Amino acid sequence: METTVVESPVNYLNHRHTVASWLLTKDHKRIGILYLIVVSIAFTLGGIFAALIRMELTTPAGDLLSADVYNRMFTMHGITMVFFVLIPAVPAVLGNFVLPLMIGAKDVAFPKLNLLSWYIFVIGFIFTITAMILGGVDTGWTFYTPYSTQGSESNVLLTGIGVFITGFSSILTGLNFMVTIHRMRAPGMTWFRLPLLVWALYSTSLVQILGTPVIAITVGMLAMERGLHLGLFDPRLGGDPVLFQHLFWFYSHPAVYIMILPPMGVISEVIACFSRKNVFGYSFVAFSSLAIAVFGFLVWAHHLFVAGISPYSALIFSFLSFAVAIPSAVKTFNWTATLYKGAIWWKSPMIFVFGFLGLFLIGGLTGLFLASLGLDIHLTDTYFVVAHFHYIMVGGAIMGYFAGLHYWWPKMTGRMYNDTAAKCAALLIFVGFNLTFGPQFILGYLGMPRRYHVYPPEFQVLNVLSSAGASILAVGYALTAIYFIASLFVGEKAGANPWKATGLEWTTQSPPLPENFPETPIVTEGAYAYSKREMKVA
Amino acid sequence: MPNGVVAAHDQHGQHGHHHPALQHHFDDLEQQLEASTLGMWLFLVTEVMFFGGMLAAYMLYRIWYPVAWADGSNELNIVMGGVNTAVLIFSSLTMAMAVRSAQTGHRNATMIFLVLTMLLGLTFLVIKFFEYKEKFELNHVPGPNFRFEGPEAPHVQIFFSVYFALTGVHALHMVIGFTLLSVILWMTYKNRFSPEWYTPIELAGLYWHFVDIVWIFLFPLLYLVDRSHHIV
Numbered sequence: 001m002e003t004t005v006v007e008s009p010v011n012y013l014n015h016r017h018t019v020a021s022w023l024l025t026k027d028h029k030r031i032g033i034l035y036l037i038v039v040s041i042a043f044t045l046g047g048i049f050a051a052l053i054r055m056e057l058t059t060p061a062g063d064l065l066s067a068d069v070y071n072r073m074f075t076m077h078g079i080t081m082v083f084f085v086l087i088p089a090v091p092a093v094l095g096n097f098v099l100p101l102m103i104g105a106k107d108v109a110f111p112k113l114n115l116l117s118w119y120i121f122v123i124g125f126i127f128t129i130t131a132m133i134l135g136g137v138d139t140g141w142t143f144y145t146p147y148s149t150q151g152s153e154s155n156v157l158l159t160g161i162g163v164f165i166t167g168f169s170s171i172l173t174g175l176n177f178m179v180t181i182h183r184m185r186a187p188g189m190t191w192f193r194l195p196l197l198v199w200a201l202y203s204t205s206l207v208q209i210l211g212t213p214v215i216a217i218t219v220g221m222l223a224m225e226r227g228l229h230l231g232l233f234d235p236r237l238g239g240d241p242v243l244f245q246h247l248f249w250f251y252s253h254p255a256v257y258i259m260i261l262p263p264m265g266v267i268s269e270v271i272a273c274f275s276r277k278n279v280f281g282y283s284f285v286a287f288s289s290l291a292i293a294v295f296g297f298l299v300w301a302h303h304l305f306v307a308g309i310s311p312y313s314a315l316i317f318s319f320l321s322f323a324v325a326i327p328s329a330v331k332t333f334n335w336t337a338t339l340y341k342g343a344i345w346w347k348s349p350m351i352f353v354f355g356f357l358g359l360f361l362i363g364g365l366t367g368l369f370l371a372s373l374g375l376d377i378h379l380t381d382t383y384f385v386v387a388h389f390h391y392i393m394v395g396g397a398i399m400g401y402f403a404g405l406h407y408w409w410p411k412m413t414g415r416m417y418n419d420t421a422a423k424c425a426a427l428l429i430f431v432g433f434n435l436t437f438g439p440q441f442i443l444g445y446l447g448m449p450r451r452y453h454v455y456p457p458e459f460q461v462l463n464v465l466s467s468a469g470a471s472i473l474a475v476g477y478a479l480t481a482i483y484f485i486a487s488l489f490v491g492e493k494a495g496a497n498p499w500k501a502t503g504l505e506w507t508t509q510s511p512p513l514p515e516n517f518p519e520t521p522i523v524t525e526g527a528y529a530y531s532k533r534e535m536k537v538a
Numbered sequence: 539m540p541n542g543v544v545a546a547h548d549q550h551g552q553h554g555h556h557h558p559a560l561q562h563h564f565d566d567l568e569q570q571l572e573a574s575t576l577g578m579w580l581f582l583v584t585e586v587m588f589f590g591g592m593l594a595a596y597m598l599y600r601i602w603y604p605v606a607w608a609d610g611s612n613e614l615n616i617v618m619g620g621v622n623t624a625v626l627i628f629s630s631l632t633m634a635m636a637v638r639s640a641q642t643g644h645r646n647a648t649m650i651f652l653v654l655t656m657l658l659g660l661t662f663l664v665i666k667f668f669e670y671k672e673k674f675e676l677n678h679v680p681g682p683n684f685r686f687e688g689p690e691a692p693h694v695q696i697f698f699s700v701y702f703a704l705t706g707v708h709a710l711h712m713v714i715g716f717t718l719l720s721v722i723l724w725m726t727y728k729n730r731f732s733p734e735w736y737t738p739i740e741l742a743g744l745y746w747h748f749v750d751i752v753w754i755f756l757f758p759l760l761y762l763v764d765r766s767h768h769i770v
Contacts (some may be wrong), residue, residue: 171584
C-alpha cells in the first residue's frame with residue numbers, strides 16, 4: 001500500500017514569498033508557523049528566567065540576585081511560560097496546523113478571526129515584554145491580592161493588560177476550533193472517526209470559551225482596584241482578597257487542562273502510529289477528555305485549602321480533585337494497553353511519548369498528595385508543589401508538545417530531521433528533567449518554601465543537583481533547536497507519509513498544498529486503521 | 539485506496555458560479571451560515587462568563603452587606619433606569635423587525651429599523667451619561683472623592699464599584715453594538731444583502747439582543763434591591 005500522492009510543485013510555503021503574504025495570511029498552516037515562532041521566542045525567554053533562578057539557587061546565600069530581582073524572575077518565568085508557551089503551544093501551533101487537515105477541511109471555520117487571534121496574542125506579548133523591560137513584575141504569576149493591588153511597586157498594571165489581551169486570543173482560537181470541528185468535517189468524518197487529538201482540542205476549546213473570560217474580567221477588576229482603590233479586594237474597606245483567589249483559580253485551574261489536554265491528544269496520535277495499533281478503548285479516551293474538561297471546572301478551590309475556606313467546601317473540593325484523576329488515569333491505562341502486543345517502532349516521537357508517560361504518571365500521582373486535605377497543609381507553598389506542577393506542565397505538556405512537533409515536523413516543513421540526534425535530545429530532556437525536579441519533591445517535603453532566593457545550608461546538595469539537572473535540560477532543548485533548524489537546510493525530503501501513519505493529514509503532500517487537499521476527501525473508516533503486518537513490510 | 543480515503547468530486551467544480559459572499563473554504567452558503575451562527579452563540583457564551591465574574595462579586599458582597607446593598611440601590615435613579623429598560627426592550631423589537639425585513643428582502647424597511655435601533659441605543663447611552671453625571675455630582679463614584687453618610691459607607695462604595703463595573707462594561711457593549719450596526723447599515727445601503735444571504739444582520743441582531751438581556755438582569759439586580767421600603 002504505497003501512497004499515491006501526486007507531488008505538486010506548489011505548496012503552502014512556496015506559493016507566495018513576500019513578508020506581507022505571511023503577515024496577512026489567512027492560511028491556518030501559515031498561522032500555525034507564525035505561532036510556532038512567537039511561542040519559541042517566549043519559551044527561550046522563559047527558559048532564560050528559569051536559568052537565572054536555578055543559578056541563584058545553587059548557593060544558600062542570595063549572592064547572584066537580590067530578593068527583589070529574584071521575585072521578578074520567578075514571576076516573569078511563570079507568566080511567560082503559562083500564558084505565552086503552555087497555553088498556546090499545542091492548540092495554537094500544532095492544532096492550527098493539523099486540525100483542518102485531520103478533519104479534511106480547507107481551513108478553520110473563521111480564517112480571518114484566526115489571524116486576528118495571532119495579532120491579539122502578539123500584542124498581549126508585546127505589552128508583557130514591555131512590562132518586563134520596564135522592570136518586570138514581582139507578584140508571582142498568580143497576582144494575589146492585596147499585595148498586587150497595594151503592596152507591589154512593579155508593573156502589575158501593564159502585565160495585567162498583557163494577560164487580559166492574550167486571553168482574547170485564546171478565547172477566539174477555542175471558538176474557532178469548536179465551530180470548525182462541528183461544521184467543517186469532511187464527508188464520512190463522523191464524531192467517532194475523529195482522531196483523538198480533535199476530541200482533545202474540542203474539550204480544550206470548551207475550557208477556553210468558558211474559563212478565559214473569567215480571568216479577563218478578574219484581571220480587569222484587579223486593575224480597577226489597583227488604580228482606584230475601590231475596596232473590591234481590600235479587607236480594610238470590607239472587600240475580600242479570597243474572592244480574587246476564587247475568581248483567579250476558577251480560570252487558572254481549568255487552564256491547567258488547557259495546557260495538558262491537547263498534549264494528551266498528541267500522545268494518542270503518536271502512540272497509535274508507533275505501536276501500529278488502534279488506540280485501546282477509543283471512546284473511553286475520547287470521553288475522558290470531555291470528562292476532564294467538565295470536572296476541571298469543579299476543583300479550583302483546592303488551591304485555597306489554607307486560605308481559610310470552610311472545611312466542608314474543602315472536603316468537597318478535595319473529593320472532586322481526587323475524582324478528576326480518574327479520567328486522567330483512564331487515558332494513561334489505555335495508552336499503556338495500546339502498547340501491549342503492538343509493533344513498537346523506536347522513532348524519536350515515540351521516545352518523547354515514553355518520556356511523557358513516565359513523567360505525567362509521577363506528576364499525576366503527586367497531585368493526589370496535594371488533593372489530600374491534611375497533607376496539603378504540610379506541602380502548600382513548598383517545592384513539592386513546584387515539582388508537582390512542573391512534572392505535569394513540563395514533563396507532561398512540553399513532552400507532549402515535543403512529541404507532536406517531532407511527529408508533524410516532516411508534514412510542516414517537508415523535511416526529516418536527524419532522528420538519532422532527536423533521540424539523544426529526548427533522553428537528555430528526560431534525564432535532565434528528572435534531575436531538576438525530582439530533588440524538589442524531597443526539598444518540599446523537608447519544608448523548603450517556594451519563592452525565596454535564600455535557604456538553609458542543609459538544602460544545598462539537593463539544590464545543586466536540581467541546578468545541574470537544569471543545565472542538562474537546557475542542552476537537550478538547545479539540541480532540539482539545532483537539529484530542527486538544520487533539517488530545513490540539509491534534511492532529506494520527507495514525502496507525504498514518512499511514518500506510514502493513518503489520518504487525513506498524511507494523505508496530502510508534505511508540505512501540504514495551500515488548500516490542503518487536491519479534492520475534498522471522503523472518509524470510510526476510523527482514525528487508527530493500522531495493521532502490524534504492514535509495518536514488517538516497511 | 540490508502541487510509542480508507544477516496545476522492546470526492548470537488549463541490550465547487552460542479553456549479554460554475556457561486557454566491558459572492560461564499561468564502562472559499564466552505565462548500566455552500568448553508569454550511570457558512572451554520573458556522574457563523576454557531577460561532578456567534580459561542581461568543582455569547584463567553585460574554586455570559588465575562589459578566590459572570592462580576593456577578594460573582596455582586597453575589598458575595600450582597601450576601602455579606604445586605605444593608606449597604608439596599609442603601610446603595612436606593613440611591614440609584616430608578617426613573618432613568620426604568621426608562622432605559624423600556625428603551626432597550628423597544629430597541630430589541632426594532633432589531634428583530636430589521637432582521638425580519640432583511641429576511642423578506644425589504645431593503646428600505648431594514649434600513650429604517652436599523653436606524654431606529656441605533657437611535658434607541660443612542661438614547662440609552664445619553665440617559666446613561668446623565669445618570670453617571672449625577673453620580674459624579676453626588677460624589678457617589680468610588681475612589682478618593684467618594685462620599686456617603688452612614689455606618690455602611692465603605693460597603694456602599696463596594697456596591698457602587700460593582701454598579702459601575704457592571705453598567706460600564708454593559709455600556710461599552712452598547713457602544714460596540716452601535717458601531718456594529720453602523721457597519722451593517724452601510725452594508726445594507728450598499729445592497730450587500732439578499733434574502734439568500736443576510737447573516738451579518740442576523741448575527742448583529744443576536745449580539746444586540748444579548749446586550750439587552752444583560753440589562754434586563756442588571757436593572758432588578760442593581761435598582762430594585764430594596765425598593766419596597768422606600769416608595770419613591
